[in-house]
Amino acid sequence: xxxxxxxxxxxxxxxxxxxxxxxxxxxxxxxxxxxxxxxxxxxxxxxxxxxxxxxxxxxxxxxxxxxxxxxxxxxxxxxxxxxxxxxxxxxxxxxxxxxxxxxxxxxxxxxxxxxxxxxxxxxxxxxxxxxxxxxxxxxxxxxxxxxxxxxxxxxxxxxxxxxxxxxxxxxxxxxxxxxxxxxxxxxxxxxxxxxxxxxxxxxxxxxxxxxxxxxxxxxxxxxxxxxxxxxxxxxxxxxxxxxxxxxxxxxxxx
Numbered sequence: 001x002x003x004x005x006x007x008x009x010x011x012x013x014x015x016x017x018x019x020x021x022x023x024x025x026x027x028x029x030x031x032x033x034x035x036x037x038x039x040x041x042x043x044x045x046x047x048x049x050x051x052x053x054x055x056x057x058x059x060x061x062x063x064x065x066x067x068x069x070x071x072x073x074x075x076x077x078x079x080x081x082x083x084x085x086x087x088x089x090x091x092x093x094x095x096x097x098x099x100x101x102x103x104x105x106x107x108x109x110x111x112x113x114x115x116x117x118x119x120x121x122x123x124x125x126x127x128x129x130x131x132x133x134x135x136x137x138x139x140x141x142x143x144x145x146x147x148x149x150x151x152x153x154x155x156x157x158x159x160x161x162x163x164x165x166x167x168x169x170x171x172x173x174x175x176x177x178x179x180x181x182x183x184x185x186x187x188x189x190x191x192x193x194x195x196x197x198x199x200x201x202x203x204x205x206x207x208x209x210x211x212x213x214x215x216x217x218x219x220x221x222x223x224x225x226x227x228x229x230x231x232x233x234x235x236x237x238x239x240x241x242x243x244x245x246x247x248x249x250x251x252x253x254x
Contacts, residue, residue, distance in 0.1 A: 010085045010178060011075065013104070015092045015143055016112040017136030019122035021160045023197075023208045025112060026089040028171065030196065031189040034084035039198040041071045042094035049096055055203045063199040068096075072103040085180060092136035092143065101146065108178055109147040111140050113242050114160040116235035117222040124228060132231060137238040144242060159246040164217040166249035173247045188213045 012029075016022035023039075030037045044064025047057050054060070065071050079086055088107070116135070123130045132138060147155045156177045163170045167187055175182040191212050193201060201209075224232055 007179075009079050009083050010180060011088065011107045012085055012110060012178060013075075013088045013090055013107040014110045014112055015090050015095075015136070015140055017092060017114070017119055017140065018134070019119050019126070020112055020114045021163060021214070022089055022091070022112055023205060024211060024214060025158070025163070026087060027189045027194075027208065027211070028167075028186040028214070029085065029087040030194065031185045032085065032183045033185070034082055035087055036079065036083055036085075037087040037089065037196050038075070039089050039196055040091055040094065040200075041065070041075065041088065042068060042090065042099075043198065043200070045071060045099075046091075046094040046096060049098070054200075056200050059199050068099045076103060076106050092139035093133055095139050095143070104143070104146070105150055109143060109155045110174065110178065111144055111155060111157045111242060112160065113140070113157060113239060113246065115222075116239045117224055117232050118218065120224055120228050120232055120235065121222050124225065130228075130231070132234050135235055137235055137242075141238050141241050144245075154245055157242050157246040159243065161217050162246060162249055164214055167214040169249035170247055173249075177247070 014022070014025065016025075026037050026039065029035050041064070044061045044066050045068045046052075047054060048061050048066040065074070075086075075088055116137070119135060120130065123134065127134060144155055144157070156174055158170060158174060171186050172182040189212060191210055193205065193209050197205060
């Protein structure tokens with residue numbers, strides 16, 4: 001009988017825009033057995049290259065890695081024995097144009113999206129004059145099309161509203177798509193901070209630190225300021241290229 005060789009760890013790159021459920025989804029996966037996570041590993045490089053004055057900018061740069069090549073090596077590097085899944089939480093806009101893309105072929109890609117007007121309303125409250133690149137949508141579409149072309153398979157797309165509506169169903173289907181067993185531990189997690197959270201958690205993660213699971217779907221009406229309406233139209237056009245591929249909780253994927 002030939003020797004049994006365990007499957008290599010799954011390196012799951014989950015690409016989101018800001019003001020989504022990205023940290024809650026990271027919490028969900030981190031609560032799995034045999035899973036390790038990394039929180040926005042390209043953030044320090046992004047800030048160092050763009051010069052943007054984000055909250056805790058200097059702390060993020062000091063605590064992180066500003067050389068994207070070293071980040072890429074870490075994301076593809078060796079893992080501790082017993083690790084089945086290496087979950088990588090990425091903000092899509094952190095993948096700047098000058099970063100080479102070939103190394104991404106070694107990762108399995110998932111895309112987390114949210115209705116654009118809700119994203120812009122939330123983003124505007126934190127970043128008064130956002131541009132299209134700040135939403136992460138152009139980068140998500142680029143990465144989605146690249147992954148589909150390279151693999152011949154349509155990557156999974158998670159809609160935050162669908163995820164909130166039925167976490168068990170959506171996460172079960174996501175796990176099936178990427179070759180993992182669904183783990184009930186993904187539905188609840190302990191409240192509080194994590195050692196794996198980025199240093200910026202002190203500014204951004206107060207709300208998620210109070211959670212122990214996914215909350216109810218968001219139903220608030222979204223009213224945008226007039227100057228954001230043209231941006232919303234651009235975002236909706238990009239969102240429409242991803243949304244048809246989203247995982248549905250109770251129906252066959254379209």
